[in-house]
Amino acid sequence: MQMIMFKMDEENYLISAKSVEEIIDTVPITYVPLAPNWIKGLINLRGNVMTVVDLSELIGIPSPEKCLNILIMKNENNEEDRKGLLIEEVSEVVDINPDDIELPPEKAGDTAYIGVVSLGDKVANVVDVTKMIFEDTTAKA
Numbered sequence: 001m002q003m004i005m006f007k008m009d010e011e012n013y014l015i016s017a018k019s020v021e022e023i024i025d026t027v028p029i030t031y032v033p034l035a036p037n038w039i040k041g042l043i044n045l046r047g048n049v050m051t052v053v054d055l056s057e058l059i060g061i062p063s064p065e066k067c068l069n070i071l072i073m074k075n076e077n078n079e080e081d082r083k084g085l086l087i088e089e090v091s092e093v094v095d096i097n098p099d100d101i102e103l104p105p106e107k108a109g110d111t112a113y114i115g116v117v118s119l120g121d122k123v124a125n126v127v128d129v130t131k132m133i134f135e136d137t138t139a140k141a
Contacts, residue, residue, distance in 0.1 A: 001098060005091040005124055006069070009061045012091065012124035014117060019130040021072045021082060023090055040086050045072065052084035053133050064088040075134045083133050094119060101126055 002017040029041040029052050038057040042049055052070060056063045068089045075081035101115035114126040 001096055003094055003096050003126070004071070005094055005119075006071075006087045006089060007091055008056060008088050009064060011061075012119075012122055013087075014094070014096065014124045014126045015071075015129045017093060019073055019076065021074045024070050024072060024084075026067050026070055026086070029086075043070070043084055045084075048082075050082055050084055052086050054086050055129065056086075058132060059127065071129075073130060073133060076130070077134070081134065085129060085133065096126075 003014040004017050004020055004023075005012055005014050007013070024045070027043050027045075029043055031041045032039060035041070038054055040052040040054040040057075043052055050072075054063070066088070067086045069087050071085040071087060071090075073083050073085050075083075096117055101117050103115040114128050117124050117126055
C-alpha cells in the first residue's frame with residue numbers, strides 16, 4: 001500500500017496515501033478564537049474554507065519550529081468533508097507491505113498509532129490520522 005512519509009519533531013511518520021487528496025505548501029492560517037488547541041485555524045483553498053488541524057498538538061509531540069506542508073485530508077465517509085493537516089515536511093511516498101507493520105507493546109492502547117515500520121536505515125510510526133481528525137476530534141472538544 002502507498003503511504004506518505006513526513007517528518008515531525010525529527011521522527012518519521014506514515015499515513016495512508018488514499019486519505020490524502022493533495023499536499024500543499026503552508027499558506028496563511030486564520031486563528032479561530034476559543035477553538036481547541038489542536039485546531040490551528042482556517043485556510044481558504046481555492047474558494048473553500050477548511051479547518052487546519054495541528055498534528056503535533058493532536059498526537060502530543062513538541063511543535064516544530066516551522067511547518068512547510070499542509071496535507072489536504074478527505075473523509076472517506078463524506079465526500080464534502082475535508083480538513084488540512086499541518087505537518088513539518090513531506091519526505092517521500094513509499095510502498096509498504098501491511099505485514100511489515102509491527103505494533104510495539106507501549107503503543108498497544110493508543111488509537112492514533114497503527115504500528116512501526118523499518119525502511120532500511122529509517123524507522124517510521126504509522127498513524128491513523130483520518131480516524132483522529134474526522135471521528136475522534138469531536139470527543140476532544
